[in-house]
Amino acid sequence: MRKMPELPDIYILSKSMNDVLQSRMITGVKVNQEKCLNMTPVKFRNRVRNCKFESIHQRGKWVIAELDSKWSIASNLGMGGEIRLFHEGTKPNPKFHRVVIELDKGDWLGINHWWFGHVHLVPKGDFSSHSQLSKLGPEPLADDFTVDKLKAMLDKKRGRIKSYLLDQSFVAGIGNVYVQDILWYARIHPDRSVNALTPNDIEKLHWAIQQVLKEGIEYGGGLREQDIWGNEGTYIEHRQIGYRTGEPCPECSTIIEEIRVGQTTSYICPHCQV
Amino acid sequence: MRKMPELPDIYILSKSMNDVLQSRMITGVKVNQEKCLNMTPVKFRNRVRNCKFESIHQRGKWVIAELDSKWSIASNLGMGGEIRLFHEGTKPNPKFHRVVIELDKGDWLGINHWWFGHVHLVPKGDFSSHSQLSKLGPEPLADDFTVDKLKAMLDKKRGRIKSYLLDQSFVAGIGNVYVQDILWYARIHPDRSVNALTPNDIEKLHWAIQQVLKEGIEYGGGLREQDIWGNEGTYIEHRQIGYRTGEPCPECSTIIEEIRVGQTTSYICPHCQV
DNA sequence: GCATCAAACAAAGA
DNA sequence: CTCTTTGTTTGATG
Numbered sequence: 001m002r003k004m005p006e007l008p009d010i011y012i013l014s015k016s017m018n019d020v021l022q023s024r025m026i027t028g029v030k031v032n033q034e035k036c037l038n039m040t041p042v043k044f045r046n047r048v049r050n051c052k053f054e055s056i057h058q059r060g061k062w063v064i065a066e067l068d069s070k071w072s073i074a075s076n077l078g079m080g081g082e083i084r085l086f087h088e089g090t091k092p093n094p095k096f097h098r099v100v101i102e103l104d105k106g107d108w109l110g111i112n113h114w115w116f117g118h119v120h121l122v123p124k125g126d127f128s129s130h131s132q133l134s135k136l137g138p139e140p141l142a143d144d145f146t147v148d149k150l151k152a153m154l155d156k157k158r159g160r161i162k163s164y165l166l167d168q169s170f171v172a173g174i175g176n177v178y179v180q181d182i183l184w185y186a187r188i189h190p191d192r193s194v195n196a197l198t199p200n201d202i203e204k205l206h207w208a209i210q211q212v213l214k215e216g217i218e219y220g221g222g223l224r225e226q227d228i229w230g231n232e233g234t235y236i237e238h239r240q241i242g243y244r245t246g247e248p249c250p251e252c253s254t255i256i257e258e259i260r261v262g263q264t265t266s267y268i269c270p271h272c273q274v
Numbered sequence: 275m276r277k278m279p280e281l282p283d284i285y286i287l288s289k290s291m292n293d294v295l296q297s298r299m300i301t302g303v304k305v306n307q308e309k310c311l312n313m314t315p316v317k318f319r320n321r322v323r324n325c326k327f328e329s330i331h332q333r334g335k336w337v338i339a340e341l342d343s344k345w346s347i348a349s350n351l352g353m354g355g356e357i358r359l360f361h362e363g364t365k366p367n368p369k370f371h372r373v374v375i376e377l378d379k380g381d382w383l384g385i386n387h388w389w390f391g392h393v394h395l396v397p398k399g400d401f402s403s404h405s406q407l408s409k410l411g412p413e414p415l416a417d418d419f420t421v422d423k424l425k426a427m428l429d430k431k432r433g434r435i436k437s438y439l440l441d442q443s444f445v446a447g448i449g450n451v452y453v454q455d456i457l458w459y460a461r462i463h464p465d466r467s468v469n470a471l472t473p474n475d476i477e478k479l480h481w482a483i484q485q486v487l488k489e490g491i492e493y494g495g496g497l498r499e500q501d502i503w504g505n506e507g508t509y510i511e512h513r514q515i516g517y518r519t520g521e522p523c524p525e526c527s528t529i530i531e532e533i534r535v536g537q538t539t540s541y542i543c544p545h546c547q548v
Numbered sequence: 549g550c551a552t553c554a555a556a557c558a559a560a561g562a
Numbered sequence: 563c564t565c566t567t568t569g570t571t572t573g574a575t576g
Binding site: 309389431432433434437536537 | 570573
């Protein structure tokens with residue numbers, strides 16, 4: 001079961017990259033899958049070679065690595081992707097490492113993704129020209145993501161709440177893994193229409209979003225998601241309800257059900273979540 | 275129960291207008307509901323006064339009355355509307371006759387509609403500038419509305435068949451009255467997806483569309499729809515299935531059911547229509 | 549099903 | 563939902 005890394009996973013990855021890569025020099029780039037770039041490999045290589053990494057951070061499900069030039073590398077890992085640091089003596093596998101970024105001292109970064117990953121070059125600090133990044137909604141862990149803001153964002157809207165949480169232009173970084181616990185903590189059924197949420201529901205939801213994402217980060221990310229060294233997070237062991245069909249709800253012991261919501265699977269406690 | 279006049283009803287009305295109004299002179303216009311026009315009453319009046327009617331015909335659910343100028347009057351009666359000819363000595367009722375067209379010899383046309391009717395002036399023979407008329411689909415009784423054409427129109431489409439029949443941009447003139455018998459004659463359930471129709475289904479459907487609409491015209495229109503003199507049609511007495519909840523299907527005697535299809539009501543024989 | 553618009557939803561493609 | 567595109571459906575409004 002491969003999942004797409006979500007906000008906490010990308011946060012952990014970005015942090016590990018930030019810790020290790022600052023002021024490391026890019027000495028070369030090998031591209032084994034052209035279409036994951038947003039320009040030709042030659043152009044990409046010319047623009048990043050001999051640049052050094054500056055700060056690296058997470059934005060939604062994207063890793064943003066700023067260079068000491070006018071560019072940032074923006075990478076979206078797609079399904080089951082990863083970015084790993086390797087040392088001199090190991091060799092990349094062309095089938096696996098879609099993009100290889102060679103560093104000084106013989107080290108290299110291997111960027112892998114199973115399907116639909118992106119390694120884009122974007123103007124540093126200006127995402128307006130990038131179709132996906134420019135549309136991202138607010139960061140749910142940022143200071144300005146307040147309850148009032150969430151209320152305003154949901155005002156006059158209609159569709160089901162789960163669609164909004166998964167919509168990257170509504171709020172950035174939540175996917176089908178963390179959304180399960182978010183809705184469970186908020187005691188909201190994924191099918192509930194947004195206009196049927198009370199102010200109290202939205203307050204619980206806001207708390208649950210931040211609670212679950214912070215927990216994900218504390219546990220070092222979930223599932224098989226890894227940092228730059230390949231460490232695994234433990235969120236998956238601590239999750240409350242996602243992918244626990246048939247197990248008892250931690251709150252009320254009702255059996256957890258698996259239902260379809262739109263085109264995604266949801267795991268719910270039919271007693272707690274209404 | 276007020277219904278909107280549909281193709282056969284508008285055909286009957288247009289024909290009676292064509293028979294009576296040709297070369298009659300418009301001597302004045304009184305407007306009691308400005309918003310049903312597409313220009314100011316003054317402009318409308320100036321453009322039609324002293325013009326004579328030329329031919330008058332039906333297009334979809336619209337009456338198109340050509341004048342001996344560069345304009346046509348295009349009227350859509352909306353819910354339960356009518357156009358009636360009155361003679362000298364009678365007086366229009368301002369609450370009822372939204373637009374009054376005064377004719378020579380003291381006669382006048384009273385255009386009434388309960389809700390959402392239009393009396394527009396459009397360039398004669400050129401509907402391209404009119405948002406509704408320009409989007410109308412083919413006339414279902416025209417020679418070029420062939421089985422092959424209908425097949426092509428439905429090719430690669432997805433939604434339910436009833437939505438298409440009611441969509442004026444797909445085919446013009448069918449509403450929620452005549453569509454009932456059309457689907458019954460074709461033995462097609464209104465909920466059936468278009469991509470589940472066989473070529474044979476489409477052939478039956480094509481035949482049923484023309485059969486039902488022609489029948490409507492032969493009976494002088496349906497329900498309370500009237501010609502310019504106020505005569506009532508008798509289609510409603512001869513209808514097969516529409517608005518006959520609880521009665522037996524004329525074909526197999528199964529009880530006719532009333533179901534919701536989208537936001538409209540459908541009357542079906544659950545045995546005959548699959 | 550009355551017509552338009554906007555938002556939400558669904559299927560398919562990359 | 564991974565994101566886009568395209569097409570269909572639904573809801574609010576006159």
